[in-house]
Amino acid sequence: MVREQYITTTGDDGVPDTIPEYLYTIGIYGWRKRCLYLFILILLVILVINLALTIWIVRVMWFNTEGMGLLQVHPDGVRLEGESEFLFPLYAQEIDSREDSELLVDSTENVSLNARNDNGDVTGRLSVGPKKVQGDVQQLVINSNSDKMLFQADGKEVVVGTNKLRITGPEGAIFQHSVQTPLIRGEMSKDLRLDAPTRSLSMDAPGGVHIKALSGRLSATSNMDVLLHSNDGLLVLDAEMLRLPNLRLGTAGTGGAQGLYEVCVCPNSGKLFLSKAAFTSTCSNSQQC
Incomplete structure (x- = not known):
């Protein structure tokens, strides 16, 4: 608010002069003043609340110079100590545990790991x-700590890279098709x-099939015929005793006319x-020997 006043003075010639005098009075009065103070008070309260919330968040989240609580940020990655719970998907290039502890991934439903392309x-x-x-993958490979292939499977074949495949089930192993093994x-x-x-059981090998029972007996049982056949070689039965207990026996007075034969062995x-x-x-009398 500006108010202008005039002061009358008398000069040397006796004529009164009028000298203007400017008085500047600035201020806010009434309801405007109360609204301004209320606005300042509200800003002060908001500032205090924000400061208190900031201090509370810093204390709760454990912010420090290295990271946030148990989460530490390093130039080569992020290190997380203790147990953590992720409510949404986690995207990472590599996840490693500490040298003196194991890596445990726990879930109440299931744990899914996905690999994506560009x-x-x-x-x-x-x-x-x-x-x-x-698992849904084109090829499954399991290696040992020394980078030796232990197991490999794809749409064409399954390869077991260990020296020995041991099956301990009481029912053994069931193969629907052929098996190739040395x-x-x-x-x-x-x-x-x-x-x-x-069905029938067949064993084929171009260099021969060797069956050994070092401390027991070898038994071959079939509901029908047992055929031992060699195309270009001999069939050798090497044993101290050879028994054929169920051969047909002839009777006295009969001969070859009834189709009976005897088994002979060359000495x-x-x-x-x-x-x-x-x-x-x-x-x-035979010429077979």
């Missing part, structure tokens, strides 16, 4: 659930059994052959 498409998935573990060995003090309940080579049965043995 377009964001899932190229590999591993899901650990309460009932099953499921050696099949039973566990110590236990029998090795190859069984085909409804020099051990060859087995059949000779027509008669009243006496015909093995010595």
Whole structure:
């Protein structure tokens, strides 16, 4: 508010002069003054509340010069101590545990690990659930600490890279198709059994098939015929005693006319052959040896 006043004075000539005098009076009065004070008070309260909230957040989140509480930020990554709970997906290039502790990933439902390409498409998935573990990947490879391949599986084949594949189940191993292996060995003090309940059992090898029972017996049982066949070689039965307990026996007075034969053995080579049965043995008269 500006107010102008005039002061009358008398000069040398006796004529009164009027000298203007400016008085500046500035101020806010009335309701404007009260509103200004109220606004300042509100700003002061908000400032105090913000300061208190900032101090509370700093104390609760444990902000420090290295990071935030148990979360420490380093030039080579982020280090998190203790247990942590993630409510949303976690994106990371590498997750490592401390040298003196293990890495534990826990969930009330399931744990899913996804690998994505540059377009964001899932190229590999591993899901650990309460009932099953499921993996969707083109190739599964398991290596040892020395970078030796232990297990590899893809859409064409499964490779076990260990020196020995041990199956401890009471039912053994069931193969729906063929199996290719250089050696099949039973566990110590236990029998090795190859069984085909409804089909035939065939073992083929271009260099020969060797069956050994070092401390027991070898038994081959079939509901029908057991055929031992060699195309270009001999069939050798090398044993101290050879027993054929269920051969048909002839009766006195009968001969080869009834189609009965006797089994003969060559004394020099051990060859087995059949000779027509008669009243006496015909093995010595045969030309098979």
